[in-house]
Amino acid sequence: APSSSSPSAAAPPFSLPPRSPLAAIADPGRNPRSAPGTPKSLAGTPRACAAASGVRDRSSSIGGAAKRVFDLRDLAAAEVPVEVPHFELDEDPAFWMDRNVQVGVLVRLRPISAAESTAYGQKRCLIQDSSKTLSWTGHPETMFTFDHVACETISQEKLFRVVGLPMVENCMSGYNGCLFAYGQTGSGKTYTMMGELSKDGNELSNDSGLTPRIFEYLFARIKEEEERRREDKLKYICKCSFLEIYNEQITDLLEPSSTNLQIREDIKKGVYVENLMECYVSSVKDVMLLLLQGVANRKMAATNMNSESSRSHSVFTCVIESHWERDSMTHLRFGRLNLVDLAGSERQKSSGAEGDRLKEAANINRSLSTLGLVIMTLVDVANGKSRHVPYRDSRLTFLLQDSLGGNSKTTIVANISPSICSSNETLSTLKFAQRAKLIQNNAKVNEDASGDVMALQRQIEELKDQLTCLRKQQNAPGPPSFLLLNSGSDREYNTLAEDHQSSCDLSLLKQKVSHLEDVLVGSLRREKLAELDIRKLEAEIKHLNRLVDLKESDSQRLRMMLKLRDEKLKRLHMLADDLVPSDGYMVEENAAMSQEIQLLQKQFDENPQLTQFAFENKRLIEQV
Numbered sequence: 001a002p003s004s005s006s007p008s009a010a011a012p013p014f015s016l017p018p019r020s021p022l023a024a025i026a027d028p029g030r031n032p033r034s035a036p037g038t039p040k041s042l043a044g045t046p047r048a049c050a051a052a053s054g055v056r057d058r059s060s061s062i063g064g065a066a067k068r069v070f071d072l073r074d075l076a077a078a079e080v081p082v083e084v085p086h087f088e089l090d091e092d093p094a095f096w097m098d099r100n101v102q103v104g105v106l107v108r109l110r111p112i113s114a115a116e117s118t119a120y121g122q123k124r125c126l127i128q129d130s131s132k133t134l135s136w137t138g139h140p141e142t143m144f145t146f147d148h149v150a151c152e153t154i155s156q157e158k159l160f161r162v163v164g165l166p167m168v169e170n171c172m173s174g175y176n177g178c179l180f181a182y183g184q185t186g187s188g189k190t191y192t193m194m195g196e197l198s199k200d201g202n203e204l205s206n207d208s209g210l211t212p213r214i215f216e217y218l219f220a221r222i223k224e225e226e227e228r229r230r231e232d233k234l235k236y237i238c239k240c241s242f243l244e245i246y247n248e249q250i251t252d253l254l255e256p257s258s259t260n261l262q263i264r265e266d267i268k269k270g271v272y273v274e275n276l277m278e279c280y281v282s283s284v285k286d287v288m289l290l291l292l293q294g295v296a297n298r299k300m301a302a303t304n305m306n307s308e309s310s311r312s313h314s315v316f317t318c319v320i321e322s323h324w325e326r327d328s329m330t331h332l333r334f335g336r337l338n339l340v341d342l343a344g345s346e347r348q349k350s351s352g353a354e355g356d357r358l359k360e361a362a363n364i365n366r367s368l369s370t371l372g373l374v375i376m377t378l379v380d381v382a383n384g385k386s387r388h389v390p391y392r393d394s395r396l397t398f399l400l401q402d403s404l405g406g407n408s409k410t411t412i413v414a415n416i417s418p419s420i421c422s423s424n425e426t427l428s429t430l431k432f433a434q435r436a437k438l439i440q441n442n443a444k445v446n447e448d449a450s451g452d453v454m455a456l457q458r459q460i461e462e463l464k465d466q467l468t469c470l471r472k473q474q475n476a477p478g479p480p481s482f483l484l485l486n487s488g489s490d491r492e493y494n495t496l497a498e499d500h501q502s503s504c505d506l507s508l509l510k511q512k513v514s515h516l517e518d519v520l521v522g523s524l525r526r527e528k529l530a531e532l533d534i535r536k537l538e539a540e541i542k543h544l545n546r547l548v549d550l551k552e553s554d555s556q557r558l559r560m561m562l563k564l565r566d567e568k569l570k571r572l573h574m575l576a577d578d579l580v581p582s583d584g585y586m587v588e589e590n591a592a593m594s595q596e597i598q599l600l601q602k603q604f605d606e607n608p609q610l611t612q613f614a615f616e617n618k619r620l621i622e623q624v
């Protein structure tokens with residue numbers, strides 16, 4: 001099926017064939033990377049299958065074919081392939097668009113892999129109850145509720161429509177957005193975020209993940225919006241960057257020779273990575289080429305859990321800027337979209353990590369536990385507690401601080417494996433996702449509606465010229481209006497009409513000028529205030545620097561005095577023990593005393609200033 005996801009198309013761009021309420025486990029043959037050797041089609045009707053595996057049919061108690069579920073707890077004994085229930089996800093873009101307070105969480109289950117199946121058969125640690133709830137069947141059995149639970153048979157396209165599409169709409173409207181995949185190694189994060197990337201960048205496949213789909217949709221929407229608002233001269237500009245955090249070091253995936261890049265903070269830009277390459281993109285093909293280039297540079301390795309395990313966190317960022325003109329003003333808006341594929345958490349025992357892999361794993365686990373700590377602290381903050389959020393304890397959390405508890409609409413996709421062999425990791429991912437749901441963000445539209453001051457000033461000048469011209473015309477001597485009214489000739493009628501028209505133009509222009517003047521006054525006032533603030537802060541910084549210098553020289557003097565006193569003590573001890581003659585002692589003592597006097601003199605000279613600065617310091621501390 002074609003996979004183009006044009007926003008205007010009524011039907012989803014590709015749809016799965018109609019399924020029975022109990023769909024077969026996703027055919028791993030669909031994805032060449034997935035579950036090699038897993039049985040492709042699963043035989044038998046639901047009831048036959050349930051009977052064969054000893055599964056209890058709970059359909060009667062729940063009712064309705066779509067809700068029919070089996071109790072998979074007894075599958076411990078089942079060796080035959082089983083069918084799992086399919087729960088359709090709710091496509092409600094408004095749900096994610098409203099989330100500017102809380103973080104949205106979607107849990108995604110992947111099919112049991114061939115390796116898991118070989119080792120543990122179809123034994124599961126989870127039972128999904130609906131498209132929002134699932135139960136972990138360990139001890140004690142625990143039920144979890146999320147915004148969405150995507151079952152094993154949910155397609156990449158459906159997942160995009162549920163979480164990716166609203167994210168694009170948000171960013172186009174000027175919000176920052178962040179989508180990140182979390183989960184143990186091999187749980188399906190890269191499959192979810194990237195999936196299959198086509199070589200030529202033209203065609204998406206069924207296995208293409210969220211990122212390529214997001215850009216296919218983004219460029220279709222940009223085209224649509226620019227056409228719809230042609231009168232406003234609406235234009236979008238998109239620029240992308242791609243980085244990885246490996247062993248706590250940031251590398252540019254589009255320019256791999258740029259390593260150990262630093263994170264900086266800026267009042268306007270927010271948190272950003274210095275010297276990171278940014279590429280302008282205007283089509284899915286452009287983005288696909290960047291993705292392919294970046295993915296090829298990413299640190300990958302084989303572990304026991306995943307033959308192509310990503311050993312770094314990757315962040316693909318797109319800044320979507322738009323500008324348009326309305327009411328003689330230039331409007332600017334931008335949204336930053338972060339697409340994050342985290343390195344997988346892992347137990348060293350299961351992943352078989354040694355040497356370099358072990359060092360990587362330790363770094364991965366450390367930054368993920370900082371992420372967990374940041375999330376726990378943010379939940380406390382959301383509950384009204386005043387806490388320090390340790391964003392700076394890892395590069396990952398420092399870089400993502402706006403997406404966590406800041407100005408961003410954030411969605412977390414928590415990937416899990418349903419197999420019993422990952423039971424503990426699955427539980428820990430579910431707990432992480434549950435906590436993340438409670439974070440409170442504060443997303444705002446990034447828009448500069450005041451326009452360009454210079455352009456406004458130019459426009460006002462032009463309008464003033466027109467106004468003077470019209471005033472001159474109006475004041476020019478002409479025949480009295482009653483003559484014109486009574487004369488009845490065409491020429492006179494036209495003159496009257498022109499006069500009337502020009503007086504209408506005049507009042508319209510007057511209105512326009514006064515409106516623009518108001519806007520300009522507002523902009524200039526804000527600019528002046530900002531300049532005043534900057535000047536005040538600069539003066540304070542200067543004061544503080546002088547204070548620091550003074551303190552520095554003062555403490556240097558004090559250190560010297562202490563040294564002199566120490567030496568004096570030593571000399572006194574030696575004199576008391578008769579180790580030096582008393583005249584020799586007196587000569588040394590004299591020299592030391594004159595040095596001390598010099599120091600005291602200097603201190604005394606600077607004292608008036610010191611007192612003044614001490615007062616200033618106190619005042620500044622109070623002010624701060």
Ligand SMILES: Nc1ncnc2c1ncn2[C@@H]1O[C@H](COP(=O)(O)OP(=O)(O)OP(=O)(O)O)[C@@H](O)[C@H]1O
Binds near residue numbers: 028032184189306345
């Ligand atoms: N929903 C799914 N359907 C089919 N196959 C999947 C699905 N999710 C993951 N897979 C397959 O499972 C394997 C592991 O997935 P993936 O590489 O995405 O895991 P990961 O979480 O990114 O791991 P790591 O953290 O080690 O990089 C891949 O072969 C992938 O194609």
